[in-house]
Amino acid sequence: MADLKLDQIRKSYGAVDVLHGVDLDVKDGEFVVFVGPSGCGKSTLLRIIAGLEDITGGDLMIDGDIVNTKSPRDRGIAMVFQSYALYPHMSVYKNMAFGLKLAKTNKAELDERVRNAAKILQLDALLDRRPAELSGGQRQRVAIGRAIVRQPKVFLFDEPLSNLDAALRVQTRIEIAKLHQKLKSTIIYVTHDQIEAMTLADKIVVLNAGNVEQVGSPMELYHHPKTRFVAGFIGSPAMNFTRVTITAVEPGRVTVQTPGGKSAVLPFEVTTDHIGTEVELGIRPEHMGLDRAGELGVDGEVEVVEKLGDSVYLYVRLANGDRVTLRAPGHCRIKIGEAVSARADAAAAHLFDRNGQAFAKLDCPEEYSAME
Amino acid sequence: MTAASSTGQGNGVRLGVVLLATPLLLWLLVLVILPHVDLLLVSLRERIAFRQYEFSFANYIAFFVEPLYWNTYVRTAVMSIMATVLTLIIGFPVSYYIAKIMRGRGKNVLFMMCLIPFWVSELVRTFGWMILLRESGVISSFLQWAGLVDGPVEMLYNDVTIMVGLVYTSMLFMVVPLVSVLDSLDDSLIEAGYDLGGNAFTVTRDIVIPHAMPGIASGCIVVFMLTLGNYLTPNLLGGKDSLWFTEQIYTQFITRFNWESGSAFGFLLLVLSSLIVWIGLKLSRQTLADTVR
Ligand SMILES: Nc1ncnc2c1ncn2[C@@H]1O[C@H](COP(=O)(O)OP(=O)(O)O)[C@@H](O)[C@H]1O
Ligand SMILES: [Mg+2]
Numbered sequence: 194m195a196d197l198k199l200d201q202i203r204k205s206y207g208a209v210d211v212l213h214g215v216d217l218d219v220k221d222g223e224f225v226v227f228v229g230p231s232g233c234g235k236s237t238l239l240r241i242i243a244g245l246e247d248i249t250g251g252d253l254m255i256d257g258d259i260v261n262t263k264s265p266r267d268r269g270i271a272m273v274f275q276s277y278a279l280y281p282h283m284s285v286y287k288n289m290a291f292g293l294k295l296a297k298t299n300k301a302e303l304d305e306r307v308r309n310a311a312k313i314l315q316l317d318a319l320l321d322r323r324p325a326e327l328s329g330g331q332r333q334r335v336a337i338g339r340a341i342v343r344q345p346k347v348f349l350f351d352e353p354l355s356n357l358d359a360a361l362r363v364q365t366r367i368e369i370a371k372l373h374q375k376l377k378s379t380i381i382y383v384t385h386d387q388i389e390a391m392t393l394a395d396k397i398v399v400l401n402a403g404n405v406e407q408v409g410s411p412m413e414l415y416h417h418p419k420t421r422f423v424a425g426f427i428g429s430p431a432m433n434f435t436r437v438t439i440t441a442v443e444p445g446r447v448t449v450q451t452p453g454g455k456s457a458v459l460p461f462e463v464t465t466d467h468i469g470t471e472v473e474l475g476i477r478p479e480h481m482g483l484d485r486a487g488e489l490g491v492d493g494e495v496e497v498v499e500k501l502g503d504s505v506y507l508y509v510r511l512a513n514g515d516r517v518t519l520r521a522p523g524h525c526r527i528k529i530g531e532a533v534s535a536r537a538d539a540a541a542a543h544l545f546d547r548n549g550q551a552f553a554k555l556d557c558p559e560e561y562s563a564m565e
Numbered sequence: 566m567t568a569a570s571s572t573g574q575g576n577g578v579r580l581g582v583v584l585l586a587t588p589l590l591l592w593l594l595v596l597v598i599l600p601h602v603d604l605l606l607v608s609l610r611e612r613i614a615f616r617q618y619e620f621s622f623a624n625y626i627a628f629f630v631e632p633l634y635w636n637t638y639v640r641t642a643v644m645s646i647m648a649t650v651l652t653l654i655i656g657f658p659v660s661y662y663i664a665k666i667m668r669g670r671g672k673n674v675l676f677m678m679c680l681i682p683f684w685v686s687e688l689v690r691t692f693g694w695m696i697l698l699r700e701s702g703v704i705s706s707f708l709q710w711a712g713l714v715d716g717p718v719e720m721l722y723n724d725v726t727i728m729v730g731l732v733y734t735s736m737l738f739m740v741v742p743l744v745s746v747l748d749s750l751d752d753s754l755i756e757a758g759y760d761l762g763g764n765a766f767t768v769t770r771d772i773v774i775p776h777a778m779p780g781i782a783s784g785c786i787v788v789f790m791l792t793l794g795n796y797l798t799p800n801l802l803g804g805k806d807s808l809w810f811t812e813q814i815y816t817q818f819i820t821r822f823n824w825e826s827g828s829a830f831g832f833l834l835l836v837l838s839s840l841i842v843w844i845g846l847k848l849s850r851q852t853l854a855d856t857v858r
Contacts, residue, residue, distance in 0.1 A: 243760055244759075244760075245756050245759065245760065264759070264764075265759045265760045265762075266759065266761075266762040266763065266764070270760070271760065271761075272756075272757070272760045274753045274756070274757055275753075276751060276753050278751065278754050278756070278757035280754065280772060280775075281776075282776070291761055291771070292761035292762050295761060295762040295763050295767055339761070343761070343762070
């Protein structure tokens with residue numbers, strides 16, 4: 194069990210900077226998820242923590258000790274690789290025992306730990322098989338088992354579900370969550386899938402192009418994204434954005450002109466120098482409705498209808514060319530080409546300046562700010 | 566699949582296989598099996614008068630009673646094994662470097678550098694070594710010029726030089742299978758080894774070598790066979806004292822016109838190489854099928 198601290202961690206490959214100074218605190222027993230689009234540096238950051246990549250700058254601390262130059266074996270960390278990295282010439286048992294054998298653990302304890310982990314992961318019956326004789330899900334469990342037997346301070350997972358089919362992915366996700374409750378160990382988990390991040394994490398770290406965009410609990414990121422990137426990345430279907438112009442500013446209130454030409458007053462703290470500028474307004478599809486009341490309204494034409502059974506997604510084109518997604522109940526009969534108008538509460542809005550930074554929102558009813 | 570279709574298709578497939586395999590089978594029969602059968606037959610006869618032969622083990626008996634013959638035989642085997650092991654010891658790190666550490670262009674350049682010496686014929690290459698190493702050669706002259714030695718030094722015609730020549734000649738045949746087998750080793754397997762608490766030694770021993778075993782075996786087999794059957798390198802670099810078994814075979818056939826004895830020697834060499842390869846495969850727990858995968 195361990196605390197982990199990253200202080201201005203930087204990484205370059207030759208002239209290419211991949212990480213630009215990452216700060217992060219991970220508390221003992223926390224489930225932390227690194228999420229971000231492909232190529233943003235998640236794996237690199239994880240591999241730096243594991244000790245598989247050199248650090249270009251900054252410090253990495255485990256339990257207060259700087260471990261920058263310590264070899265992986267001295268960090269007390271176990272990684273589960275995306276490709277599982279099981280040894281094809283060893284049985285499941287030997288794969289799981291390999292780390293303990295290297296640590297010269299005595300036979301009896303080694304056997305007990307391997308069999309214990311095998312029981313937790315329901316691998317008891319497969320111990321004599323070779324990895325080639327296992328299904329994808331079973332291999333995944335062996336890879337996790339190989340990490341568990343070492344009783345590491347920190348578990349690292351690099352996109353562990355990406356090689357599984359959709360049904361197995363959900364099932365394994367639940368198993369990993371249960372495992373965390375059982376072991377109560379620190380876990381750092383990398384994924385590009387925001388749903389995995391939302392469902393598993395105590396704390397999500399959103400990475401974008403080598404920078405930390407925001408760190409927070411899932412609900413914090415959902416309700417209070419600090420940047421437009423986080424707002425667009427977290428939540429499914431993604432948040433709707435449209436450009437609006439600021440026409441007037443009062444303390445705690447801002448008046449904007451929406452695409453339809455109507456004015457709306459929103460509860461944001463905006464400085465007067467923004468008057469006359471264009472900013473970006475964001476509203477989540479689930480906070481907009483055809484039969485809702487609210488201060489904000491948009492009108493448009495339905496381009497695509499997606500029926501999911503319990504609900505219907507409407508892809509709507511606004512007068513100014515922006516596209517928004519609406520969620521309607523499953524019985525909705527709206528057809529392609531129909532004109533619709535949707536409304537939302539002013540409190541549901543998010544407002545971002547030109548640089549993608551969120552304006553501070555005041556007055557937030559429970560519906561739009563519920564935190565755990 | 567139903568019985569009817571499987572037999573019908575089976576026949577068609579079988580005929581196709583036979584037709585495709587015919588050239589290969591012919592080649593094996595005419596160029597490999599027939600000469601060896603003939604070799605065996607010739608080796609088992611003794612000339613008693615002009616064009617008169619009878620069955621006898623005399624040629625084999627002669628081999629065992631003449632110490633020069635079987636000494637050369639054993640020496641050739643031991644030197645070949647040593648050359649193979651040396652080639653492996655040098656070739657493995659080189660291959661690992663090419664396959665796992667170099668990236669992009671550097672990798673291809675390095676691989677090509679292993680290949681370049683083989684663009685010239687073995688004869689020319691070996692003469693190159695002689696120019697460097699002989700008494701009046703480049704290295705000897707340089708040492709004298711630098712004042713490190715008083716007189717000319719002869720570096721040819723000793724076992725070390727033969728060994729260097731053999732290893733050099735064989736290197737490519739070790740590096741190619743090793744690079745290809747190491748290339749197929751997923752980097753994450755190596756990383757997982759370190760992550761699980763391994764160091765360079767344990768990761769190499771427990772992960773890299775087991776994975777590379779088929780490549781090691783096939784490289785060793787090829788290098789061993791080539792070395793054992795090498796004629797040019799030991800003769801040119803070792804001179805009269807090289808005592809290489811192929812030289813004995815050559816002498817019997819060409820100098821002494823003793824085809825019976827030459828055939829017996831040839832057959833003994835075949836037995837030797839098969840035996841040692843078989844023992845090697847048993848010791849490394851590989852099968853011949855693994856090595857050609
Ligand atoms: N060994 C390497 N050499 C050069 N660039 C690399 C190397 N590894 C990763 N990168 C680059 O670093 C960036 C981040 O990679 P990575 O951490 O794997 O992204 P992610 O896991 O978020 O998809 C990518 O742009 C990638 O091209
Ligand atoms: Mg990755």
